[in-house]
Amino acid sequence: MDAELGRLGLAERSVRLLTGRDIWGSITPLLAPRRNLVAAFGHVGPGAAALLPLQPGDTLITDASLDTVLSGATSPHALLHWVKAGVIVHSLRGLNAKLVIAEDDPSFVVVGSADVTAAGPRQLFEAVTLSHEKHTVEEAQEAWLEWCDLAGPALTAGDLEPLLEQYGAGKPVTAQRPAAPARPAAPSRPVVTSRPATPVRPAAATPPPSPVRPAVPAPSPVRPAAPPSPVRPAPAETAAPTETDTPAAAQDSPAPEETPAATSATSEPVAAAEPETAEVEATDVPRPNWPRPAELYLVSLVEGGEPSAEAEYRLEELSREYTHPGENGELPFRVELFWADDGQGQDPPRTLRAGVHVIRVYSQKQGRALVGSRIEAPGLVLQAYTDEFAYPRRTYCYILTREPAARPAFGDLRKGLATIGEKPNFRNSFQVPRKIEALLSLWPDLGYDAR
Numbered sequence: 384m385d386a387e388l389g390r391l392g393l394a395e396r397s398v399r400l401l402t403g404r405d406i407w408g409s410i411t412p413l414l415a416p417r418r419n420l421v422a423a424f425g426h427v428g429p430g431a432a433a434l435l436p437l438q439p440g441d442t443l444i445t446d447a448s449l450d451t452v453l454s455g456a457t458s459p460h461a462l463l464h465w466v467k468a469g470v471i472v473h474s475l476r477g478l479n480a481k482l483v484i485a486e487d488d489p490s491f492v493v494v495g496s497a498d499v500t501a502a503g504p505r506q507l508f509e510a511v512t513l514s515h516e517k518h519t520v521e522e523a524q525e526a527w528l529e530w531c532d533l534a535g536p537a538l539t540a541g542d543l544e545p546l547l548e549q550y551g552a553g554k555p556v557t558a559q560r561p562a563a564p565a566r567p568a569a570p571s572r573p574v575v576t577s578r579p580a581t582p583v584r585p586a587a588a589t590p591p592p593s594p595v596r597p598a599v600p601a602p603s604p605v606r607p608a609a610p611p612s613p614v615r616p617a618p619a620e621t622a623a624p625t626e627t628d629t630p631a632a633a634q635d636s637p638a639p640e641e642t643p644a645a646t647s648a649t650s651e652p653v654a655a656a657e658p659e660t661a662e663v664e665a666t667d668v669p670r671p672n673w674p675r676p677a678e679l680y681l682v683s684l685v686e687g688g689e690p691s692a693e694a695e696y697r698l699e700e701l702s703r704e705y706t707h708p709g710e711n712g713e714l715p716f717r718v719e720l721f722w723a724d725d726g727q728g729q730d731p732p733r734t735l736r737a738g739v740h741v742i743r744v745y746s747q748k749q750g751r752a753l754v755g756s757r758i759e760a761p762g763l764v765l766q767a768y769t770d771e772f773a774y775p776r777r778t779y780c781y782i783l784t785r786e787p788a789a790r791p792a793f794g795d796l797r798k799g800l801a802t803i804g805e806k807p808n809f810r811n812s813f814q815v816p817r818k819i820e821a822l823l824s825l826w827p828d829l830g831y832d833a834r
Contacts, residue, residue, distance in 0.1 A: 673832045
């Protein structure tokens with residue numbers, strides 16, 4: 384890394400300034416050997432590909448609106464060249480930014496006055512800064528993601544070809560698909576706290592004799608003996624919660640608790656169950672069903688905070704029922720928990736229910752994921768419920784998941800969707816098979832049961 388920073392001129396500093404009348408002569412050599420570039424330039428001129436070395440899978444946001452193309456500020460010829468080469472190009476009306484982010488290690492950002500255009504005989508005096516300072520790069524990534532959310536879908540050759548003859552002509556194009564107007568910024572995503580991903584308390588304080596069930600389960604200080612409440616429905620005889628906006632998951636998810644083991648665990652005191660749990664072997668827990676996702680949600684999470692004791696107890700119960708080492712060398716199964724509080728931007732997700740899958744995206748800032756944000760492999764929702772007595776009201780969700788070898792980031796997820804012309808969506812589920820496949824391809828070793 385030190386050698387690469389030296390090549391960038393950042394070996395002993397975090398920021399440097401580049402100036403001159405041929406600024407791309409300094410920028411292009413720094414970007415040429417890099418991969419995973421994302422860029423935003425309001426104006427793209429002829430011959431831009433020789434200046435900005437984008438490769439297949441890289442992404443560019445520009446202003447390819449009708450007025451900008453007619454004025455000659457953005458060249459559809461340059462954009463069409465990139466699209467045919469496999470570069471993902473979006474259009475955002477009114478964009479005037481000039482920045483490139485290299486997301487390899489070390490990551491850095493180039494931002495300044497220069498558009499991607501050769502000025503010809505009248506070279507312009509330009510100034511740009513180059514920085515690998517961590518927070519500066521993250522802020523650039525955050526801004527770029529916001530523009531990408533506001534931009535229209537990825538442009539195709541069919542979108543650009545009608546513009547070729549009209550470039551700089553100053554007259555309307557009848558065959559052009561109307562450019563999507565800039566949408567107002569979407570409300571911030573819900574701030575969803577999640578317990579740390581490693582571990583999820585699968586065992587007691589001392590090493591258990593079984594990898595499935597702890598030898599001495601910790602007693603719960605809040606285990607109720609009373610009839611069901613809106614916070615914790617009785618597992619064996621679940622009735623519909625009285626609050627109308629309790630998630631459907633609380634009504635649809637009792638199936639895992641209707642097994643004899645679950646019924647016994649909830650009807651007997653903790654102390655009476657201890658002798659039996661000490662003798663249970665891993666083979667006594669059947670392998671859980673692991674269906675291929677048919678409905679998949681992205682959920683934005685912010686790490687921190689602690690779940691309630693009641694939620695912890697439910698986690699222990701489900702862990703004993705579903706934790707499994709896998710069969711024939713396959714990945715082991717475990718149960719994890721996350722939660723969302725009301726009053727943090729949008730309401731928490733209330734569409735989560737037993738049987739759907741979720742991909743957790745860990746935001747580095749409240750409610751907003753960055754290109755480098757950590758994401759976790761898809762998990763199957765076992766059950767969800769709302770704690771009506773918590774303040775603010777909190778929705779808990781329990782998922783069955785596995786630990787794959789791949790460690791993708793949010794930027795990889797974006798690129799996977801962009802290859803099929805899609806963008807991340809935190810409001811609705813993915814149900815179209817090709818969209819689900821684009822997401823599942825990030826974790827090729829998970830493996831799923833046939834539906």
